[in-house]
Amino acid sequence: MFIDNLIEKIKDKKNPTVVGLDPRIESIPKFLKDMAYNIHGENVKGICEALYLFNKGIIDEIYNIVSAVKLQVAFYEAYGAEGFKVFFKTAEYAKEKGIFVIADVKRGDIADVAKMYSKAYLQHKSIDAITVNPYMGEDTILPYIDDMIKFGKGLFILVKTSNKGSGDIQDLKTNKGLVYENVAEMVNRISKMVLGKSGYSSIGAVVGATYPEVAKILRKQMPYCLFLVPGYGAQGATVDDIKNCFDNNGLGAIINSSRKVIFAYKSPNWSELYSEYEYAKAARAEVLMMRDMINNSIIKKKQIMM
């Protein structure tokens, strides 16, 4: 089952960090672009090859210290069919290396269409889980469950997102709590349909790191759900902000960081230590630092609670 295997891997690696493989051509080391453009030319194919070489380098350095990578599909979709090739090629490479692959697609549509999205992603051998958008209602989420069970996959439903404007709709006050609390109620209810032996569900929730007080409430409201937490690092959330996403077992959350990890070689923290040729080593160093900071914070939280 997706969730049990993932929880096992997080425990093994002692690392709840997820690396977001969201490559941007303008931030990729020049030597990789040169390599790719020399073969394919400076065109869509060349760009996509550069994205792949970049991803592969990162995966080679981090596969033995993280449990999962998250691929934001838009960074690939922007390049059309060639981009999709590289999206799946990256997923396949990560999978070969034993890492879980979360496809951050945030799809949401009527049941017949949801089944096609499920075919695209949950039925793909190298994708372990996807993110989905709940605005259209429960009957647009349930169609994924068949494939989840059949293929041992996971689902993360947007509940409270990390962006500044997330409150526009999600924080509206209804006669049954805020909108995101209504979504959380639905997510909690259906999460029980796919409970693993670990006590967690293969249906999780996206909960932004940028709203720690919200995370505290949602943690209680969805006890079986793994939180996929965006917003750490480049989006501004700190290690203090994410501790509410974890439960009393020090589990229950995976923390995504994209830009801050994959482009670590450009940051003041690491650029003196690592050249652009060592961009993946810089990413590894950033992941290790992030892992230790998060684990310390979880230990402190446990001590306070005792």
Add this chain to the structure above:
Amino acid sequence: MFIDNLIEKIKDKKNPTVVGLDPRIESIPKFLKDMAYNIHGENVKGICEALYLFNKGIIDEIYNIVSAVKLQVAFYEAYGAEGFKVFFKTAEYAKEKGIFVIADVKRGDIADVAKMYSKAYLQHKSIDAITVNPYMGEDTILPYIDDMIKFGKGLFILVKTSNKGSGDIQDLKTNKGLVYENVAEMVNRISKMVLGKSGYSSIGAVVGATYPEVAKILRKQMPYCLFLVPGYGAQGATVDDIKNCFDNNGLGAIINSSRKVIFAYKSPNWSELYSEYEYAKAARAEVLMMRDMINNSIIKKKQIMM
């Protein structure tokens, strides 16, 4: 400007019908599959070729009677990179034939990601407009506006969708009206940023045909917005249900029908008149019937109001 050109075309063609090119391999005439499989084999490439041949046949028969086609991307995305090739190839063919192309992608993500989706679709020469999901808030919608203005494109924001479960989130009662009314307020506000000479905006709204009383309220709340109306035909809404989507000028809405048009050759209505070889002629006949029924309904509505 997108909206002015589209309104002009709707007036020319006297037809607010949009044909949904959502091909399903199991419903495509055998002779087309045979043709495609003979060239490429019965594999993903063969399937995608069959989808394209099918779409091309439909476009050839309807391009001179409709203003727009809508491509539900999931029916292509399900086939990965090959599917995307056919998605854009179909869009290009429709564009060459002078039809507007709406990419029904329902994307929604943080600003940086929205820009990548905009690059994927609004910057593509053969896509005129896309659908987007508002759950993540206004700051996830605004990033599309630059490209809309620069490239003369359109945006349709989900407000009230056609599916049964749409009420789960969209109908929640807030202290400022229902959730979808809050979305409509936002859509109306930003629609004024891209007003055309026609008096309509290049920002429109998705409003399901299956909730006619809701459409009546939303029609007043978003006076500048073209409604993209799903739910007609196979999803159960009738010509009576959609008249509230039109304004007093008999404009302001485009009505999508997918399965009922493109697979008309299989329906009891048309299967005696058209063989599978004439599937596109059956689609044309269905469109003409739909056009006339809608136009009669608009005329009746106007007469009642006078």
